[in-house]
Amino acid sequence: MFELTDQIKSEAAELRKVLDAHNHSYYKLNNPTIPDAEYDDLFRQLQSLESQFPELLTPDSPTQRVGGPVLEAFSKVEHLQPMLSLGNVFSDEEAEAFESRVCQRLGRSEGIAYFAEPKLDGLAISLLYREGKLERAATRGDGRVGEDVTVQIRTIKDIPYTLRGRVPPLVEVRGEVFMSLDAFEAMNQKARAANEKVFANPRNAAAGSLRQLDPKVTAQRKLSMYCHGIGEISEGFLPEGYGALLTVFKAWGLPVCPEGKCFDRFSECLVYCQTLLERRHELEYEIDGIVYKVDRFADQGILGAVSRAPRWAIAHKFPPVEVTTSVQGIDVQVGRTGALTPVARLEPVNVAGVVVTNATLHNFQELEAKDVRIGDRVVVRRAGDVIPEVVRVVPAEKSTERAAVFQEPDICPVCGGRVVRAPGEVVLRCEGQLRCPAQRKEGLKHFSARRAMNIEGLGDKLVEMLIERGFIKSPVDLFTLHDRRSELIKIKGLGAKSVDKLLDAIERSKQTTLARFLFALGIREVGEATAANLAVFFGDLDGLKAADHQTLITVPDVGPIVAVHIRNWLADEKNQALLDALQAQGVVWPVVEKTDTKEDLPLAGMAIVLTGSLSSMTRDEAKALLMGLGARVTGSVSKRTACVIAGEKAGSKRANAEALGVAVYDESAFTGGISAIIEQLKHKS
Numbered sequence: 001m002f003e004l005t006d007q008i009k010s011e012a013a014e015l016r017k018v019l020d021a022h023n024h025s026y027y028k029l030n031n032p033t034i035p036d037a038e039y040d041d042l043f044r045q046l047q048s049l050e051s052q053f054p055e056l057l058t059p060d061s062p063t064q065r066v067g068g069p070v071l072e073a074f075s076k077v078e079h080l081q082p083m084l085s086l087g088n089v090f091s092d093e094e095a096e097a098f099e100s101r102v103c104q105r106l107g108r109s110e111g112i113a114y115f116a117e118p119k120l121d122g123l124a125i126s127l128l129y130r131e132g133k134l135e136r137a138a139t140r141g142d143g144r145v146g147e148d149v150t151v152q153i154r155t156i157k158d159i160p161y162t163l164r165g166r167v168p169p170l171v172e173v174r175g176e177v178f179m180s181l182d183a184f185e186a187m188n189q190k191a192r193a194a195n196e197k198v199f200a201n202p203r204n205a206a207a208g209s210l211r212q213l214d215p216k217v218t219a220q221r222k223l224s225m226y227c228h229g230i231g232e233i234s235e236g237f238l239p240e241g242y243g244a245l246l247t248v249f250k251a252w253g254l255p256v257c258p259e260g261k262c263f264d265r266f267s268e269c270l271v272y273c274q275t276l277l278e279r280r281h282e283l284e285y286e287i288d289g290i291v292y293k294v295d296r297f298a299d300q301g302i303l304g305a306v307s308r309a310p311r312w313a314i315a316h317k318f319p320p321v322e323v324t325t326s327v328q329g330i331d332v333q334v335g336r337t338g339a340l341t342p343v344a345r346l347e348p349v350n351v352a353g354v355v356v357t358n359a360t361l362h363n364f365q366e367l368e369a370k371d372v373r374i375g376d377r378v379v380v381r382r383a384g385d386v387i388p389e390v391v392r393v394v395p396a397e398k399s400t401e402r403a404a405v406f407q408e409p410d411i412c413p414v415c416g417g418r419v420v421r422a423p424g425e426v427v428l429r430c431e432g433q434l435r436c437p438a439q440r441k442e443g444l445k446h447f448s449a450r451r452a453m454n455i456e457g458l459g460d461k462l463v464e465m466l467i468e469r470g471f472i473k474s475p476v477d478l479f480t481l482h483d484r485r486s487e488l489i490k491i492k493g494l495g496a497k498s499v500d501k502l503l504d505a506i507e508r509s510k511q512t513t514l515a516r517f518l519f520a521l522g523i524r525e526v527g528e529a530t531a532a533n534l535a536v537f538f539g540d541l542d543g544l545k546a547a548d549h550q551t552l553i554t555v556p557d558v559g560p561i562v563a564v565h566i567r568n569w570l571a572d573e574k575n576q577a578l579l580d581a582l583q584a585q586g587v588v589w590p591v592v593e594k595t596d597t598k599e600d601l602p603l604a605g606m607a608i609v610l611t612g613s614l615s616s617m618t619r620d621e622a623k624a625l626l627m628g629l630g631a632r633v634t635g636s637v638s639k640r641t642a643c644v645i646a647g648e649k650a651g652s653k654r655a656n657a658e659a660l661g662v663a664v665y666d667e668s669a670f671t672g673g674i675s676a677i678i679e680q681l682k683h684k685s
Contacts, residue, residue, distance in 0.1 A: 004053045012056045015046040019062040038324060040088060040317065063308070074147035074211070077138035079126055080172050081231035084143060085308050086119075086291065086315040092270050095292065098314045099266040102294060105303055105311065113295035115242045116269045117228065117260030118276060118287040119315050121203040122178030123210055125153065126231060132167040134159070139210070143308070152210050153177075155219035163252040172231030173254060179206040180284045183222040192369075200379075200392055201322075202286050224285070226257040241295040258636075259283075262295055273316050278649055280318065282613060284635070289317040322381045324394055325349035327374055330361070330406050332413045336442035337524045338429040340409065340419060342367045344378070344390050351382040359388040364408045365426045374403040414438040440474075441467055443522050447475045451528060451617060452520035453512060456505040457498075465491070475520075476578065478506055479585035514541065514589045515674070521575075524565040528617055530558060532674065533628035534566075536602060540591055541579070545570055556601070556628045601630025602678040609637050611654055612647030614667055622670070629678070637662060642681050645670045 022039055043063065050057040057063075089095045103109045124140035137153035138146035153159055156177065179187075184202040191198045199205035209221035227249050230238070239245050243262040250256055259276065263269050273290045280287055294300055294312040303312040329345040342361040349356055359380050361367045370392060372378060377394040396402065410419055412430035415438070420431045430436045445463050448455040455478070466472045469491065471484060481488065481503060488499045512520075519531035526534070537555045538544040544566075552563035569575055608631045610622055617625075622645065623633045637644060637656040643663040646654045657664050663684070665677055 004055065008049065008053065009056070012046060012049045012053075015042060015049070016061060018042060019046065023062060040090075074149065077136060077141075077146050077148045079138065079144060079146060079231060080128070082143050083124060083126055083140040083146070083174060083231070084305055084310055086313055087309045088289075088315050088317050090317050092273075095270060095273075095314065095316050096266070098292070102303065102312070106299055112266075112299065113241065113243075113262060113264055114266055114269050115260060115262050115293045115295045116272045116290055117257055117293075118283070119289040119291045119317075120176040120178050120226060120228075120257070121201070121286040121288045122176040123203070123207045125149070125175055125177050125210075125225065127153070127159065127173040127175065127227075129163055129167070129171050129173065131169055132163040134161050147211070149210055151215045152212065152218040155215050156223045156225055158225045158255040160253040163254070165251050167252060168234035168237035171233045171237070173227050173249070174229035174231055175225050175227035175254075177206050177210055177223055177225045178202060178285050179209065179221065179223055181286065182284065183224075187221060198369075225255055227254045228257065228291075238297060241297060242293050243295055266292070275649075275651070277318055279613075279651060282611065282619070287318070289315050291315050321351065322379050322391060323349050323351050324377055324379055325356075327372060327376050327378055327390075329374055330367075330372070331358075332409055334412060334414050334430055334436055334438035334442070336439055336446050336522050338431065338436060338439050340364075340412070340428040340430065342406065344372060346378075346380065349380065351380055351388060354382060356380060356382060356388045359390045361390055363426050364428055367406060371405075373405060376402065412436055412438075444472060444475065444478075446522050447520045448478065448509075449520075452516060453509045454516065455502075455509045457502050458505065462502075474578065476581040476585060479510070479582070479587070481506060510586045510588065512587065512589050513674075517541075517587065517589055518544075521569070523569045525562045526566065529625040529628050530562065532625050533558065536629060556630075601628075602682065603642070604630035605632065606630070606642035606681060607632045607634045607638075607640055608642055609634055609644045609653055609657070610647075611644060612650030612667075614647040625674075629674075642684075643677070 019039070019042055022042075046061070047063050050061065050063060087098075089098060102112065106112065126138050126140070126146065127134060128136040128138075134150075134154070136148065137150045137159075138148055140146050154161070179202040181202065184199070184205050187205060188198040199208060205221070206223055209218050209223055212218045212221075227246075230245060239248055241262075243260075246256045246260065261272060263272065269290075269292050276287070276290055292314050294303060300310070300312040303310070305311055326347040327344045328347055331343045331345060333341045333343050335341060342364060344359045344361055346357055346359055359378075361370070361372060370390065372390055372393055377396070379391040379394060380388055381391045382388040408419075408428060411417065412419055415430065415436040417430045417436060419428050421428050430439065441464060444467065445460050447453055448458045448463065450456075453475075458478075463472075466481075471481065471488070472478055485499060485503065488494060488502075489496045494502075514535040515528070515532040518526060518534055519528050533556045534544055538547065549560075549563050549567055552558055552566055553560055558566070603626065608626050610619060610626075610633060614622055626633050626645075631642070634641070637653050637660065639660055639662075641657065641660075641662045643665060644650075644654060644657040645667070646657075646664050647667050654664055656662075663680070669677060
């Protein structure tokens with residue numbers, strides 16, 4: 001047995017102090033100061049000390065609290081049944097230990113069903129319905145007493161005022177209020193435009209929105225809710241198990257998460273957890289783990305609860321997508337359009353399984369707003385395939401001196417050209433008279449990329465090598481490389497086979513689509529979706545060349561600013577010569593069927609579902625592309641669905657489509673043959 005020393009007492013006291021401070025920021029200010037993973041680590045350290053030395057445990061310890069204090073601005077509400085928190089596990093081994101405890105306490109290892117569902121990163125809420133009418137809504141608060149947010153909850157469209165069907169005289173429904181990723185991004189974009197505070201993450205955005213005293217503000221924030229539990233309920237209305245309860249919820253008209261599943265064996269829960277971990281970035285909301293629950297309520301009653309958490313449920317937390325690290329320097333990178341981007345050089349850190357050494361700061365206004373400086377401790381985030389970004393600075397101790405504010409450059413760090421910011425733009429750009437070498441390099445990388453001209457084998461390093469050795473200066477030079485084969489095979493690391501493969505890939509890339517070609521040109525603000533819309537609208541390059549500003553802004557997804565960029569690019573004599581030269585080298589594409597109105601768009605009115613992970617574009621880009629072609633992008637598959645676009649690890653939606661006989665196209669068919677898909681769907685309809 002270890003001896004309780006003054007040092008251990010001091011360590012426990014410091015952990016309590018630090019956790020209390022973080023709880024204050026998280027629950028009262030809706031402004032977290034550290035990532036959840038670091039909070040969990042501190043929490044576990046205190047738990048470990050209190051477990052070893054029970055005399056350290058006090059009633060006011062953070063480990064004994066369920067949530068946060070009730071805000072003074074709201075009335076207090078006492079829950080009919082306590083709203084408990086959940087214990088956490090962080091590995092399969094710890095999860096299996098939870099199962100062992102369940103089996104031991106129930107006295108059996110067979111016949112125990114479990115329900116697994118995503119752990120939503122939102123705000124816990126209790127809804128009280130009396131005679132089927134919504135009477136009151138309250139936050140969890142400290143688990144016993146919460147905040148009355150009835151008026152705010154009534155603005156959430158997901159939540160019914162009146163339950164349907166046979167309902168109990170009284171029921172407390174527990175759930176999670178959250179903000180979808182789309183709603184979160186839209187809200188923060190609006191805040192940035194108005195020079196207002198942005199939220200750190202969707203969880204705090206949801207909490208801050210629900211705690212608005214003015215319900216009109218809450219209504220504008222587009223909150224959602226999923227129900228996932230029960231408190232008090234009139235006798236005779238509780239079904240046998242949790243899975244059955246969710247079915248009852250749906251019959252009453254309450255929203256539930258569609259991802260949850262019931263399993264006969266706990267090992268299947270672990271497989272489910274791994275599947276959701278891989279799919280977490282496909283979801284329209286943030287989750288930070290999986291919740292495992294013993295399904296039968298009778299078993300839950302036998303297992304009971306400890307002071308702050310039930311023994312019949314546990315949260316299996318995912319690896320963090322947010323961590324803290326130090327900024328070792330700030331560099332300025334120049335992109336293909338001349339945009340200057342500040343990038344933080346970081347002390348290497350593992351984020352969601354990837355070692356990150358650099359993170360984008362987006363632009364200099366963002367850098368100023370976040371006040372990132374060299375030497376700062378910062379929170380870094382990487383979600384899915386998104387480029388790592390600096391989320392916020394970790395507040396330093398008052399005694400810590402910070403480095404000077406990083407200054408915007410007035411000359412290009414690559415070519416020395418003048419740096420300007422156009423009216424209404426937040427981005428700095430190099431406007432040197434000679435095109436910046438960095439722009440040239442990034443432009444060639446973009447032109448040959450998989451989503452553009454798709455020249456297989458021509459990666460970034462090879463592009464840089466060919467530029468450095470003088471083989472290519474513009475996209476046209478790529479199509480003349482076959483004349484320099486004998487020189488290419490002499491380059492160390494290439495060889496005859498590699499060169500021949502490259503030349504074959506370049507030759508194949510000449511057969512492209514107008515949408516890919518327009519995207520490859522690198523016209524400012526013309527992404528994949530816009531390029532596809534231009535191709536469909538004009539049908540050929542000549543039509544686009546002849547279009548005036550007024551015509552361009554009638555194209556879906558093309559506004560006045562984008563129209564100016566397109567006109568300016570096409571009016572440049574050098575760019576006109578480039579187009580002629582590329583076509584002279586044999587770059588061709590099939591003519592696209594032209595359309596003039598939204599109703600005439602090739603996918604007008606068709607419902608299309610996206611599922612799985614796309615490697616060639618983001619989900620938002622794919623959605624924008626489809627919507628630009630007239631489609632309605634929906635979240636569920638039905639007999640009325642025109643088709644499903646299925647990326648890697650597509651799950652239940654693909655299976656549902658196949659069962660219903662709905663056409664399913666993989667990513668290669670979607671990105672490489674959208675015209676063929678359009679023809680098939682039109683023929684089908």
